[in-house]
Amino acid sequence: MVGSQIQIFGTDDASLxxxxxxxxxxELVAFPTETVYGLGALATDERAxxxxxxxxxxxxxxxxIVTVSxxxxxxxxxxxxxxxxxxxxxxxxxxxxxxxLPIATSCLPNVVSAGLKTVAVRMPDNAVTRKLIELVGQxxxxxxxxxxxxxxxxxxxxxxxxxxxxxxxxIDDGTTPVGxxxxxxxxxxxxxxxxxxxxxxxxEQIAQVVGPLSHGPVDTEKPKAPGMKYRHYAPLVPVxxxxxxVEDFLPYLEVDYPLAIAVPSTIYRAxxxxxxxxxxxxxxxxxxxxxxxxxxxxxxxxxILRDVDxxxxxxxxxxxxxxxxxxxxxxxxxxxxxxxFEDGL
Ligand code: AMP
Ligand code: MG
Numbered sequence: 632m633v634g635s636q637i638q639i640f641g642t643d644d645a646s647l648x649x650x651x652x653x654x655x656x657x658e659l660v661a662f663p664t665e666t667v668y669g670l671g672a673l674a675t676d677e678r679a680x681x682x683x684x685x686x687x688x689x690x691x692x693x694x695x696i697v698t699v700s701x702x703x704x705x706x707x708x709x710x711x712x713x714x715x716x717x718x719x720x721x722x723x724x725x726x727x728x729x730x731x732l733p734i735a736t737s738c739l740p741n742v743v744s745a746g747l748k749t750v751a752v753r754m755p756d757n758a759v760t761r762k763l764i765e766l767v768g769q770x771x772x773x774x775x776x777x778x779x780x781x782x783x784x785x786x787x788x789x790x791x792x793x794x795x796x797x798x799x800x801x802i803d804d805g806t807t808p809v810g811x812x813x814x815x816x817x818x819x820x821x822x823x824x825x826x827x828x829x830x831x832x833x834x835e836q837i838a839q840v841v842g843p844l845s846h847g848p849v850d851t852e853k854p855k856a857p858g859m860k861y862r863h864y865a866p867l868v869p870v871x872x873x874x875x876x877v878e879d880f881l882p883y884l885e886v887d888y889p890l891a892i893a894v895p896s897t898i899y900r901a902x903x904x905x906x907x908x909x910x911x912x913x914x915x916x917x918x919x920x921x922x923x924x925x926x927x928x929x930x931x932x933x934x935i936l937r938d939v940d941x942x943x944x945x946x947x948x949x950x951x952x953x954x955x956x957x958x959x960x961x962x963x964x965x966x967x968x969x970x971x972f973e974d975g976l
Contacts, residue, residue, distance in 0.1 A: 637791055638800035642759045646802065651766035653799045654679075659686060661776035661790045662698075662763055663804035664755035666727045666813050666830070667783040667933070668790050669698060669773030670798065671763075674708070677740035680772055684742070686797045688779045694745035696729050696813075697752045698773035700764035708770055709750050710735020715818045715841045722840045725756040727809050727831045731817040743772055749819045759804050775812060776801070782864045782936040782968070785810050789937055810930035811964050829959035831929060864968045866936045868944055872951045872969040877901040883948055884916070891944035893919035893935050895928070898950065917942045921950060928952075928961045936968055 640646040640660075650660045654671055657679040662671045670687065672679040674697050684691055699705055702720055705712060709732060712720070716732050731749050744750045753773075755761070764771055775783040776790045776798075784790045787803035794801075814830030816837055817823075823845045826834050838844055868891070873879065877898050883890060884905060894902065899920040906916070919935045921928045928950075939947045951965045952958045 634796050634799075637795055637798055639787060639791070640800050640802045642802060642804050647759065647763050647766055650800055650802055651763055654763075654767050654771060655769075657682075658799035659683060659797075660799055661784075661787075661794070661801040662757075662760045662771075662773065663787075663802055663807060664698075664727075664757045664760055664773070665807060666755070666809045666811065667785055667807055668776040668787065668801070669696075669755075669760075669771075670776035670790075670794075671698070671771040671773055673767065674698075674739055674743055674770040674772045677742055680740060680742050683772055683774060686794060687774065687777070689774065690779070691742070692745050694747055694751060695743050695772040695774050697739065697743060697750060697770045698760070698764065699752060699754050699770045700761040701754070704764075704770055705732075705752050708739055709737050709752065713818065713821055715821045715824060718840050719816065719818065719837065720754070723832055723836075724754040725761065726754075727756065727813040728837075729753040729813040729815045729828075731815065731819050731827065733819045739770075749817075751815065753813055757804065759802060763802065780865065782866060782933040783812060785930075785933045789933075792937075806930075806934075808930065810933060811960050814960070829963050831926075831960055833956045833959070835956050864933070864936065864964050866940045866947065866968065868939050868947050869971075870936075870947045870949050870965075870969040871971050872949050872965055874951050874953060880948070880950075881905060888945050889915040889917075889943040891917040891919065891939045891942060891947040893921050893947060894950045895921050896923050915943045917944050925952060925958050925961050929964075932961065932964060 640650050653660050654673050657676050660671045661668050672683045716730050729751050731751050734750050777783050778793045785807045787801045790801045809831045814832040815828040817825045817827050824841055825845050
């Protein structure tokens with residue numbers, strides 16, 4: 632069904648009041664966080680939550696994250712929090728850490744957690760959104776505000792382009808600083824704490840608070856974070872993930888079809904110089920600068936994955952670093968977007 636066009640809200644009080652009113656009446660409003668934009672719906676309203684699955688085209692066995700503005704709100708809706716969960720909230724909230732907790736006395740509808748006995752909760756590091764939740768007075772669900780399978784949105788414009796006639800509004804607070812989704816940690820069994828999805832908050836930082844984490848065998852048939860089994864974050868253009876230095880990327884300048892290349896600043900500058908020096912560019916080449924370090928890569932990745940579909944490029948060559956605690960979040964998203972991986976070493 633085609634509805635009316637999405638409303639773009641500012642971050643002033645009057646706008647937040649309007650957005651809160653829409654949420655309270657069961658409408659969908661996308662909101663900013665430090666990671667990516669979330670698709671908000673009143674978590675206590677089953678019909679509103681079902682609309683989120685429908686609008687995103689999200690499989691109903693992929694549970695949602697519940698977004699809160701205070702720790703008290705978690706206790707009120709899912710019951711007492713275990714000591715590891717509390718310690719991690721103290722250390723990282725508000726922030727890009729989602730915690731999977733056992734549901735003690737939930738007053739949230741089953742659809743939120745896809746029938747699981749655990750629930751995912753997060754308090755985002757964005758004052759506008761915490762204020763919005765305060766105004767609503769209830770937690771809101773907040774999966775990434777993209778059509779399932781598309782790159783997550785890091786700007787209000789991305790939300791608008793995916794959901795123009797399908798949701799009531801989006802609160803525009805500029806580009807999200809972190810740029811990839813939260814780290815998800817399962818603390819539902821305190822003797823077996825695991826990272827289900829890497830993000831900007833690293834495993835080592837988490838281990839400093841709760842001790843060494845478990846690394847159980849990953850069962851790909853029945854993943855613990857159900858969303859992990861679905862393809863994610865991909866543009867329409869095929870993506871080739873590639874590690875290496877300048878010499879490994881130079882040969883792509885010779886390719887005779889429209890190509891896009893996304894590389895760290897040092898490689899970017901070298902390729903630009905090479906193009907200026909030697910090539911007669913009678914074909915289309917799009918060069919993206921991923922930035923200086925992995926924080927920049929995270930911040931820019933999804934914008935590039937969306938932009939490349941607007942170019943004539945037939946393929947995107949995407950730089951990936953080697954795996955480490957620091958690169959895990961970026962690498963996870965980059966590889967999920969990729970159809971193949973070339974190791975340049
Ligand atoms: P998104 O909201 O799109 O960032 O995705 C939320 C992620 O949280 C998905 O990968 C879900 O599978 C995961 N998640 C949500 N609730 C749970 C839960 N109770 N147990 C495990 N993973 C969960
Ligand atoms: Mg998502």
